[in-house]
Amino acid sequence: MIEFYAQIRLAHIAAVMTSGGLFVLRGLFAQAGRPAWALARAPRYFSYAVDTTLLTAALMLVTILPSGVFANGWLFAKLALLPVYIGFGWGALRAGTPGRRRGCFVAALVAYGSMFAIARAHDPLGPLASLIRG
Helix, strand or coil: CHHHHHHHHHHHHHHHHHHHHHHHHHHHHHHCCCHHHHCCHHHHHHHHHHHHHHHHHHHHHHHHCCHHHHCCCHHHHHHHHHHHHHHHHHHHHHCCCHHHHHHHHHHHHHHHHHHHHHHHHCCCCCCHHHHHHC
């Protein structure tokens, strides 16, 4: 299955970008007082499909990567942030007050950005690693 690594990785990256973009779009609609669109069936189900693709590609990558990839903790750090992102993302679209929705939206974007940075750097500290370690 390693021969398909590049294609699976590309599918994973495309799903990450699509998922993030869709969340930003839905979150902006929720922030603008249009939660009906943000929570409508079409974008919600499309989000489910994209996230299922993302998770499937991630699991496929985990199964084909050598075990040494897990040695420095970057994957664990990224996975630890996933429920944080999901929780704040839920709040960004469904929290009761506009202030809470806005706070959750910003927090979800920070979590998403952190996961992205950690994945790009292959380090649990993300881009901060180069600053801290010199």
